[in-house]
Amino acid sequence: MLEWIQQPWPWYVAGPLIGLLVPVLLLIGNKSLGISSSLRHICAACLPAGIPFFKYNWKKEVWNLFFVAGVVGGGFLAATFLSPSDPVIVNEKLLQELQGYGITNHDNLIPSELFNWPALLTLKGLILMVAGGFLVGFGTRYAGGCTSGHSIMGMSNLQFSSLIATICFMAGGFIMANLILPLILQL
């Protein structure tokens, strides 16, 4: 049993479980699944700076901060107790492509050659981590939600705007991964 749990979970196990979080959150407290709003609540709590967008009663939304704290804890539990130490299985073609950029280590879910503290001092690391993170925070708020809030929750509610948002998330990802990222990784 534990051995099975320790393997990476297939999509047909993980996807339905994630989908079940939608009714669970709705029924245990009328909450819509979402993550990116937590970033807004953190802004509202820490540095509202008189900006109207951050002037609201964030304490009413504090459940969302508990939720993301749980996600951090879940990552810790899964990585510490539920994971084998085998390298991550990666598509052959992708491995070859990455090799061309000198990325060969796939021991972890996050390529340690790209994402590490010293890399922050390189242009490539700055772009990937700092600029990339900025786009995640700016883009999700501009779009009004992220993969959880729009793609899972919004689409579960058959919401047109969430479908548009999801298509644009994907389009942006395809453009970046295939056309722009290769240039960044060459740096």
Next chain:
Amino acid sequence: MNPSIKETNTDFETRSLDAVCVNSSDLSHPWWFNLKYLAAGLIFGIILTKAEVISWFRIQEMFRLQSFHMFGVIGSAVAVGALSVFLIKKFHIKTIYGEEVDLPERPFNKGQVIGGLLFGFGWAMTGACPGPLFAQIGTGATVVIVTLVSAITGTWVYGLLRDKLPH
């Protein structure tokens, strides 16, 4: 269906424009009631990590059409979520506190296109959407804290520039 973006009632704004993941409950409870969301988050974090949704490699495979995994995860999650929402609406299932389940409509605006594309860029660069950012930190990738702080900064800058951006 046509709420003005310039609306200054911030309660309205929290609930409509940025309406994903809002608290739709009118009840107020002691703080420790929130521990159930901590538990739900723990489960979400474990699933995201075990399904390797938080993996930079899985995200790259998705955007290169080299693997079905991520499409399968999102697709089956939506299928189960949609069926659940349908059943909740059809049978008027109430919350455990007897409240009506509230599913506010999110109107379309240009932000979903422009913001969506920008987030897509960031998603492919960092290999993480907001949920996985938190989970990645939990797995011990401490440098992702920088990415998260940067994402919070991005959200803050959006709030600052919001009136000047097309919606």
